[in-house]
Amino acid sequence: MKTLADLKAIREKAQQEMKLRNSNVRVKVIVGMGTSGIAMGAREVMKAFLDEVANRSLADVVVTQTGEKGFSSMEPVVDVVEEGKARITYGNMNAEKAKRVVVDHLVNGNPVKEFIISTEE
Amino acid sequence: MQDLSLHLLDIIENSARARSTLIEISIGVLEQENRIVFNITDNGCGMDAITLENAQNPFYTSKSERQKKVGLGIPLFKQNAEWCNGHFEMSSALNEGTILKAEFEYDHIDRMPLGNVQDTILGSIIGHSEIDFHIRMYRILKNNECREFILDTRMIKSELGDIPITWPDVIQYLNDLLKEGIKNIKLEEF
Numbered sequence: 001m002k003t004l005a006d007l008k009a010i011r012e013k014a015q016q017e018m019k020l021r022n023s024n025v026r027v028k029v030i031v032g033m034g035t036s037g038i039a040m041g042a043r044e045v046m047k048a049f050l051d052e053v054a055n056r057s058l059a060d061v062v063v064t065q066t067g068e069k070g071f072s073s074m075e076p077v078v079d080v081v082e083e084g085k086a087r088i089t090y091g092n093m094n095a096e097k098a099k100r101v102v103v104d105h106l107v108n109g110n111p112v113k114e115f116i117i118s119t120e121e
Numbered sequence: 122m123q124d125l126s127l128h129l130l131d132i133i134e135n136s137a138r139a140r141s142t143l144i145e146i147s148i149g150v151l152e153q154e155n156r157i158v159f160n161i162t163d164n165g166c167g168m169d170a171i172t173l174e175n176a177q178n179p180f181y182t183s184k185s186e187r188q189k190k191v192g193l194g195i196p197l198f199k200q201n202a203e204w205c206n207g208h209f210e211m212s213s214a215l216n217e218g219t220i221l222k223a224e225f226e227y228d229h230i231d232r233m234p235l236g237n238v239q240d241t242i243l244g245s246i247i248g249h250s251e252i253d254f255h256i257r258m259y260r261i262l263k264n265n266e267c268r269e270f271i272l273d274t275r276m277i278k279s280e281l282g283d284i285p286i287t288w289p290d291v292i293q294y295l296n297d298l299l300k301e302g303i304k305n306i307k308l309e310e311f
Contacts, residue, residue: 002298007280010294014284031248033134035194038127043237046244054292062287065248067138 017059026060027106032077034068041094042076048095049078052102061106074117080105091117122197124236125159125225131194132161132221133245137252139165139219144245147257148238150308153265155227156207157235157309164218173213198223205229235309239299246274246295250286253278260306270302 031037031046042065049063071077074091078098081087088111090101097115105111122128129146136144141163149158168176175181179196199209206226213219225232238258246254259269277295278286285291 002294002301004280006294007277007291010288010290011281011284014288014290018284031244033130033244033248035131035134038131038134039122043127043130043240043244046248047240050243050247050292050296054289054296057289059289062250062285063247064250065134065137065244067134 014059021059024060025062026082027062028079028081029061029063029106030079030081031063031065032068032071032075032079033065034072034075036072037068037075037077040075044095045076045078045093045098048098049102052099056102056107058102058106071117077117080111087120088116089118089120090115122201122233124233125157125201126236126238126241128194128198128201128223128233129159129161129238130241130245132198133241135194136161136163136165136219137245137249139163139167141165141218141252143253143255145255145257146242147259148235148308149258150227150260152227152261152263157225157227157232159221159223161221162218167215167217167219168213169215173211176211201225201231201233205232238308239296239303242272242299243292243296247287247292258303258306258308260308268306270306272298272302 029049031042031049033042033046046063046065052058053061053063069077071091076093078090078093078101079087080090080101090112093115101112101115122131133144133146143164145162147160151158176195177199179193202209202223202225206229207224209223211219211221242256254274256272257269259267261267274286281291
């Protein structure tokens with residue numbers, strides 16, 4: 001059973017880690033969760049990002065969900081926003097592609113060109 | 122939408138877009154009455170009477186980004202409930218919030234499965250970390266025994282102090298907590 005004591009342990013461990021490394025948010029991942037995105041599988045994409053962040057302990061990545069932006073024919077849509085860099089929008093995403101974006105783009109810094117539908121300075 | 126948990130996610134997104142700071146969600150199975158009931162209450166910007174009426178019309182959307190002016194989220198949820206000998210109602214007050222209730226006959230042949238409530242809730246909590254969520258899931262058995270699971274992010278956040286709810290280990294914790302909770306109350310069993 002998960003208890004509040006587990007949460008306390010997580011907090012103590014996290015406070016130690018925060019002291020050791022810079023844990024400011026470096027990358028924001030924004031999953032489009034409008035009605036059409038949801039119908040096309042955006043929730044599974046969201047979950048794949050969350051699983052990867054949790055499993056790889058990516059404390060400098062924050063995953064958020066938002067309404068849609070008018071890319072209905074290319075849903076699920078995901079934005080990656082990094083400070084000082086152009087905003088990258090990925091389209092036609094699924095859980096597998098999300099995992100690839102985490103490894104190639106978020107961890108290794110190489111955007112996955114074939115999934116990109118728009119780049120905005 | 123293939124299942125009820127996706128409809129729920131769509132409704133939560135509406136509440137988030139209405140700039141809510143607290144979203145209360147309850148999902149209950151009432152064995153005696155043969156019902157499954159959803160209740161989503163937010164403290165967002167609310168709607169006036171005309172917008173509230175429009176929101177149930179498929180050819181209305183408040184999303185200005187859209188080129189095609191359709192909004193199927195609420196009308197489909199309503200239609201699904203009504204098809205299943207259920208009931209759908211929304212009430213709202215401008216600047217106060219919105220209450221949405223949907224009821225389905227549990228055993229109805231056309232009732233969609235509940236689906237993955239765990240991922241709907243986890244995604245919403247982490248994806249809208251600035252919003253507080255009070256989640257209640259329950260099942261009232263024929264003998265009136267009530268099994269319930271409650272998750273309140275205000276309590277989690279106060280326990281975490283300066284650690285954000287989006288922290289990797291916290292995501293894992295909430296995922297496991299939800300999984301256990303839903304399993305323990307056997308929310309949807311056949």
